[in-house]
Amino acid sequence: MELSRRAALQAGAATAAAWLAGGCRSDSGGPRRPAGPPRRGGTLRIGAFGRAASVVRDPHGTQTNESDYLVLSLLYDTLTAPGPGGVAPRLASRWTASPDLRSWRLELAEGARFHDGSPVTSADVVFSLRRLRQSAIGRSRLPGIEVDGIRADGPRSVVVESAYPNSDLPVVLRLTTFVVKDGTTDPAGAPGTGPFRLEWFRDGNARLVRNDDWYLGPPLLDAVEVQMFEQPEAMLNAVLTGQIDLASNVGPTAGRAGEGRSGLQVLRRPDDMALPVVMRTSDGPFADPRVREAFRLTPDRRGMVEQALSGYGAVGNDILGTADPLYARDLPQRGQDLRRADRLLTAAGFDRGRSYPLVTSDDVPGLAESATLFAHEMRKAGVRLEVVKQDSSTFLGQSKGKAPLYTSYWGTNDSLTFSATKLLLSTASSNEADWRDPEFDAAYRDAVSTADPARHREALRRMQQIEHDRSGYLLWGTADGVDVARDTVQDLPTLPGYGRVQLERTWLSG
Numbered sequence: 001m002e003l004s005r006r007a008a009l010q011a012g013a014a015t016a017a018a019w020l021a022g023g024c025r026s027d028s029g030g031p032r033r034p035a036g037p038p039r040r041g042g043t044l045r046i047g048a049f050g051r052a053a054s055v056v057r058d059p060h061g062t063q064t065n066e067s068d069y070l071v072l073s074l075l076y077d078t079l080t081a082p083g084p085g086g087v088a089p090r091l092a093s094r095w096t097a098s099p100d101l102r103s104w105r106l107e108l109a110e111g112a113r114f115h116d117g118s119p120v121t122s123a124d125v126v127f128s129l130r131r132l133r134q135s136a137i138g139r140s141r142l143p144g145i146e147v148d149g150i151r152a153d154g155p156r157s158v159v160v161e162s163a164y165p166n167s168d169l170p171v172v173l174r175l176t177t178f179v180v181k182d183g184t185t186d187p188a189g190a191p192g193t194g195p196f197r198l199e200w201f202r203d204g205n206a207r208l209v210r211n212d213d214w215y216l217g218p219p220l221l222d223a224v225e226v227q228m229f230e231q232p233e234a235m236l237n238a239v240l241t242g243q244i245d246l247a248s249n250v251g252p253t254a255g256r257a258g259e260g261r262s263g264l265q266v267l268r269r270p271d272d273m274a275l276p277v278v279m280r281t282s283d284g285p286f287a288d289p290r291v292r293e294a295f296r297l298t299p300d301r302r303g304m305v306e307q308a309l310s311g312y313g314a315v316g317n318d319i320l321g322t323a324d325p326l327y328a329r330d331l332p333q334r335g336q337d338l339r340r341a342d343r344l345l346t347a348a349g350f351d352r353g354r355s356y357p358l359v360t361s362d363d364v365p366g367l368a369e370s371a372t373l374f375a376h377e378m379r380k381a382g383v384r385l386e387v388v389k390q391d392s393s394t395f396l397g398q399s400k401g402k403a404p405l406y407t408s409y410w411g412t413n414d415s416l417t418f419s420a421t422k423l424l425l426s427t428a429s430s431n432e433a434d435w436r437d438p439e440f441d442a443a444y445r446d447a448v449s450t451a452d453p454a455r456h457r458e459a460l461r462r463m464q465q466i467e468h469d470r471s472g473y474l475l476w477g478t479a480d481g482v483d484v485a486r487d488t489v490q491d492l493p494t495l496p497g498y499g500r501v502q503l504e505r506t507w508l509s510g
Contacts, residue, residue, distance in 0.1 A: 038491065042508035043223040045244040046070065047235040049364075050228040051392065055204045057188040059178035060132045064363070064392060066249060067228040071206045073501040074224060075192035076178035079106060079125070080170050082499035086325065086415065087170045091120065091179055091193060092158075101165035101449060106158045106173075111215040114181060115191040115198075122152035127182040129160070140429035141176055143421040165449035167456065168417045175412065175498060195219045195504040204228035220507040232365050239264070239484050245508070246492070247484040249500065251365025252312035255482035265487050268312060271323035272481030272496040274410045275308075275370055276316070277358075277474040282434035284404040285350060289470050294344035296474050297337040299377035305477045308370040312482050316475035319464050320423065323414035323496045326457055328464040341381045355384040359406035361395040366479060371407045374476070401432050408432055412497045413478060416460055420444045424467060433472020440466045 050065030059076050063069045081090040093109040112120040129150045133142050149161035162169060180190045192198075196208035196219065206226045212218045227244060229235040236254040239247040240261070247254060255266050279286035279295065286292055301315045316322065317333050345352065360371035368389055375385035390399060399406050412418055422428055425444060426436040440463060447459035467473070481500055483492060488510040493500045 036509065038220055038505070038507045039509070040220045040507070041222050043225055044221050044246065044489065044503070044506060044508065045225045045227065046246045046248050047227050047229050047238050047244045047250070048248045049230070049232075049235070050204050051230055052204055052228070054392065057201070059180060059187055059190075059192075060128075060135045060137075060176060061187075062135075062137050063176075064396070065204065065228070067204055067226055069498070070248065070501050071198075071201070071208070071226055072178060073194070073498070074196040074208050074503065075194045075198055076180070077112075077193045078175065078177045079173040079179070080177075081502065082174055082414065082495050082497060084495070087174060091125075092170075092173070095170055097167070097169075097451075101167050101169075101451065102162050104160045104162070104169050105153060106160065108156045108158070109215050112193055113213060113215065114193055115211060117213075118181070118191075120179060120193055121155050121182070122158045123155075123182045125158045125179055126150050126152050127184070128179045129158075129177065131180075131184075132177060137176065140422050142172065143429070145172075164445065167448050167451055168415070171415050171418060172421070196224055199223070214504070216504070219504040221503070224503060236484060239486065242486070245486045245489050249481055250484050252308075252310040252479065252482055253365065254484055255312055255480075256310045258484040263487055265485050265489070267483040267485065267492055267494070269481030269483075269494055269496045269500060270314065271413055271478050272411065272500075273364065273479045274316070274320050274322065274413045274475055275313075275364075275367060275477055275479055276318075276320070276408050276410075277374060277476065278406050278408045278432045279472045279474065280402075280404045280434055281472040282436075285356065286404060286472065288348045288350075290344040290348040291350050292470070292472065292474070294341040294348070294350070294381065295378070295383075296334055297341040297344070298381040298383070299374055299474075299476055300336050301476045304370060304373050304377065308366050308373050309477060309479050312480040313477050314480075316477045318468050318471070318473055318475045319416075320410065320419035320467070320473065320475060321413060321416035322478050324416045326416060326460050328461055328468075331464065331468055334468070338380055345381060345383070350383075352382045352384070355386045356405060357388045357403070358385040359388045359390060359395065359399040359403045361390050361392055361407075363392050363395070364409045364479075367407055367409055370476070374407075401430065401434070414496050414499075416463065417444070417448060420463060424471060435472045437466060437470065440471075 048067035048070050050067035054064050056063050056068050059072050077091040079092040081088050092106040094107045096105050130147045132138050133147050144163040151159050153159045184190045195214045197211050199207045199209050209223045210219050232251045232254045235247045235250050238244045258264050258266050279292050305313045360368050362368045371387045375387050378385050443459050443462040488508050490507050490509050491505050493502050
C-alpha cells in the first residue's frame with residue numbers, strides 16, 4: 001500500500017480507467033447473494049442527512065448537509081479522488097512534481113467536458129481553484145497554496161505552487177476541488193463535469209440523470225434521486241418500506257435494526273468517521289497536559305464503541321487518520337487506568353468539586369449518545385461533566401473551536417497529513433484544540449518535504465507519537481460508515497469518508 005501510494009502521489013502513473021476497473025470491492029458487512037454481471041438502467045433512490053435551513057448549492061461553499069455533498073459530488077468532478085491507496089486520478093489524469101516538491105503540474109483528462117458540451121480547459125481549473133481558495137473554507141482545503149500560485153500551463157495543464165515542499169498535495173486536491181466553468185457567477189446553475197447531470201432540485205431533494213458523455217465512461221444507472229432526511233429513524237423506515245433503495249450513512253442504530261431483515265443488506269465501511277472529544281489546550285482546565293492524560297486514561301473505550309456505536313466501529317488510540325495506510329498500529333493502545341488518572345488529576349490540582357460542561361450536538365448519528373456515555377465514564381475518576389446539547393448552527397458558531405470541552409467528528413479519516421493540515425498544525429485553519437507544538441510542526445514538514453518512502457514513514461511515525469502523547473484530542477473510537485440498502489443495490493462504494501459518494505459503478509439487479 002505504501003509504495004503504490006507514494007508512487008501515485010509523485011508520478012500519477014495510474015490511470016483513472018484502471019482504478020475504476022479495480023476499485024470496486026465486495027461490501028464489508030457480510031456476504032451478499034450473487035447478482036450476476038453488472039447491468040445498465042434503473043433509478044437509485046438515496047436517502048441522505050440534511051436540514052432544509054442548511055442547504056448549500058455552491059460547490060465551493062461550506063456543506064454541512066450530507067445530501068448537499070452527495071448531489072454536488074455527482075454533478076462536479078474533483079481533480080483527484082479517494083482511492084484504495086489514498087488517492088486516485090479524476091479530472092486530473094496525471095501529475096508530476098518538481099524536484100523540490102513545491103510545484104505540481106496537473107494534466108487534465110482527455111475528453112473531459114462540461115454538461116453543456118464545452119471542453120474543460122486549464123482556465124476553468126485555475127478559475128475554480130482560485131475561487132475555492134478565496135472562499136471561507138479555502139485555506140483549509142488548499143493549505144500552503146495562494147491564489148497567485150495557481151496558473152495555467154497551456155490549454156490542458158495547470159501548475160499549482162506550494163509555499164512549502166508537499167509530497168501529499170494530490171491528497172489535498174481530493175475533496176472540494178470541484179471544477180466549474182471560467183467566469184461562473186451563478187454556481188447553483190453552473191454545468192458540471194461529473195457522471196450525472198441535474199434534472200431538478202427542490203428544497204434539498206434532487207434528481208440527476210446519467211451523463212452519457214462522461215470522460216470516464218457512462219455510469220450504469222439511468223438516474224439517481226436524492227431525498228433529504230433529518231432523522232435516521234425516518235430514513236431507516238423509508239428503506240424498510242421501499243420508499244428509497246439506500247439509506248446512506250444512516251448510522252449504527254439503524255444498521256443494527258436492519259440486520260437480518262429480508263430484502264435488505266447492511267454495509268460497513270471501517271474507519272469512516274473519527275469521533276473525538278476535544279480538550280482546549282491553550283487555557284482553562286485542559287491546558288495542563290496531566291489533566292488531558294487523566295481524561296484519556298479514564299473511559300472504557302471498548303464499552304463506548306459497543307454502546308454508542310452498537311459495535312459498528314473500532315477503539316481509537318488518540319490519533320486521527322486511522323484509515324491511512326501508514327497509521328501507526330504499533331503504538332501501544334491506551335486503555336483505562338483509573339489509579340494513574342486519579343494521581344494525575346490530584347497532582348494537577350484539578351477541581352473535582354465542580355462540574356464541567358461537555359458540549360455536543362446530534363449532527364451525526366451516535367455523537368450525542370457518545371457524550372452522555374463519556375460523561376458517565378468520567379465519574380469513575382470523580383469528574384462530573386454536564387452534557388450540553390446544542391443545535392448544529394449554535395454548536396458550529398459558538399462552541400466548535402472555542403469551548404473547553406466538546407465532541408467533534410471528522411469524516412475525512414483516511415489521511416494523517418490531511419488531519420495535520422486541517423486540525424493539528426499550529427497554523428491549521430480549524431485548530432479545534434488550539435494546540436501548538438513546534439515538534440509536531442517540524443515532523444509534519446519532514447513528512448511532506450521528502451519523496452523517499454522510508455523518510456516519509458519515519459516522520460509520520462513521529463507525528464503520530466507526538467499526537468498520541470500530548471495533543472488536545474481524546475479519540476475513544478471511530479465509527480464505521482453504515483449503509484442500509486435493498487438487496488437489489490449492487491457495488492456500492494466501500495471506501496471510507498467521501499469515497500462513499502462515488503456511485504458511477506453502482507447498479508441495480510432488479
